[in-house]
Amino acid sequence: MSVGTEEALAARAEMAVYGVQVDAPVRRSKGAGPSDDGHLVVDGANATLPIVADSPYQVRDGAVFRNGLNLGLSVEPVRRPKFYDLTTADGIPYQQIALLHGKDVLATTVVQTCIRYDESTRCRFCSIEESLRAGATIAAKTPAQLAEVAEAAVRLDGVTQMVMTTGTTTGRDRGARNLVRSVRAVLAAVPGLPIQVQIEPPGDLSVLTELRDAGATSIGIHVESLDDAVRRKWMPGKSTVSLAEYESAWDEAVRVFGRNRVSTYLLIGLGEDVDELVAGAGRLIERGVYPFVVPLRPMLGTLARADGVMAPDPAVVRDVTARVAALLAEANMRGTDQGAGCAACGACSLLSAAGA
Numbered sequence: 443m444s445v446g447t448e449e450a451l452a453a454r455a456e457m458a459v460y461g462v463q464v465d466a467p468v469r470r471s472k473g474a475g476p477s478d479d480g481h482l483v484v485d486g487a488n489a490t491l492p493i494v495a496d497s498p499y500q501v502r503d504g505a506v507f508r509n510g511l512n513l514g515l516s517v518e519p520v521r522r523p524k525f526y527d528l529t530t531a532d533g534i535p536y537q538q539i540a541l542l543h544g545k546d547v548l549a550t551t552v553v554q555t556c557i558r559y560d561e562s563t564r565c566r567f568c569s570i571e572e573s574l575r576a577g578a579t580i581a582a583k584t585p586a587q588l589a590e591v592a593e594a595a596v597r598l599d600g601v602t603q604m605v606m607t608t609g610t611t612t613g614r615d616r617g618a619r620n621l622v623r624s625v626r627a628v629l630a631a632v633p634g635l636p637i638q639v640q641i642e643p644p645g646d647l648s649v650l651t652e653l654r655d656a657g658a659t660s661i662g663i664h665v666e667s668l669d670d671a672v673r674r675k676w677m678p679g680k681s682t683v684s685l686a687e688y689e690s691a692w693d694e695a696v697r698v699f700g701r702n703r704v705s706t707y708l709l710i711g712l713g714e715d716v717d718e719l720v721a722g723a724g725r726l727i728e729r730g731v732y733p734f735v736v737p738l739r740p741m742l743g744t745l746a747r748a749d750g751v752m753a754p755d756p757a758v759v760r761d762v763t764a765r766v767a768a769l770l771a772e773a774n775m776r777g778t779d780q781g782a783g784c785a786a787c788g789a790c791s792l793l794s795a796a797g798a
């Protein structure tokens with residue numbers, strides 16, 4: 443017997459928080475961003491889920507079970523990609539340059555350091571420099587390296603889109619111009635590959651046009667919370683960039699890239715009022731910005747994990763996700779229409795499971 447749609451979303455929210463028992467060969471455990479997971483395909487869609495040995499959710503024979511009940515969700519771990527076996531001419535494993543996310547997304551952190559990584563200023567959910575310290579990546583990826591890996595990942599493993607993020611740099615553009623060069627190089631090697639760039643609001647907004655002219659398909663400008671008190675607590679460094687600056691950057695990005703080609707993360711679980719979070723998501727949608735709501739799952743190496751912060755209640759995750767999905771549906775904004783990026787991939791959020 444399998445469960446119905448409502449229960450399936452509830453189960454997906456619990457799986458996102460409590461994790462699943464499964465052997466997943468493609469994982470990420472440290473790096474930029476808010477989650478720490480194995481990469482799976484659930485009902486044909488990308489999903490990043492924590493791998494937890496004593497989770498009540500078990501993956502067996504391509505299905506998910508809870509207490510012996512088959513939930514009617516098909517699950518396949520993402521296979522280790524072939525490009526992970528290659529190295530550059532100067533001896534750098536491709537896996538240190540970019541990773542497979544989900545079954546078909548190539549993801550890279552072009553600059554793996556951040557000016558805000560000092561303990562007093564870093565975002566408490568981020569561990570961008572930990573994978574560097576662990577020797578799993580290199581500090582800066584050159585455009586030529588990114589082009590070489592992207593070409594191989596598309597040819598050998600069927601990658602369909604790429605995500606380029608960056609740690610914040612000291613320049614006025616906060617690292618955005620470096621992505622212009624990287625996008626150009628990748629598209630010279632793989633013409634037509636959809637690429638999303640992810641940046642902080644750049645001091646000089648003209649770089650948004652440069653990114654678009656270089657060929658980027660979509661852009662993420664990630665605020666994580668719209669509540670200034672929450673921002674100051676969780677992002678002491680990044681919160682010095684005002685919400686007004688974010689709004690200007692989103693509006694210019696929508697003008698340049700188009701409606702629903704711009705997205706932002708909103709994290710569930712930072713202590714923000716839930717109704718305000720949903721209302722804020724509604725205002726973003728009105729601007730043409732896709733609010734990618736994602737449950738916080740504190741990663742190893744983050745200050746949040748060290749503080750013992752827990753993931754949010756799955757009922758809250760389900761509630762926020764369902765309400766934001768309804769607003770997105772009303773506005774006819776689908777994640778896949780972004781063409782590239784986290785909203786198009788969908789793995790770290792439950793929005794696609796809720797129909798967005």
Ligand code: SF4
Nearest residue numbers: 543784787788789790
């Ligand atoms: S949603 Fe974004 S961060 Fe998550 S797996 Fe997909 S591309 Fe990677």
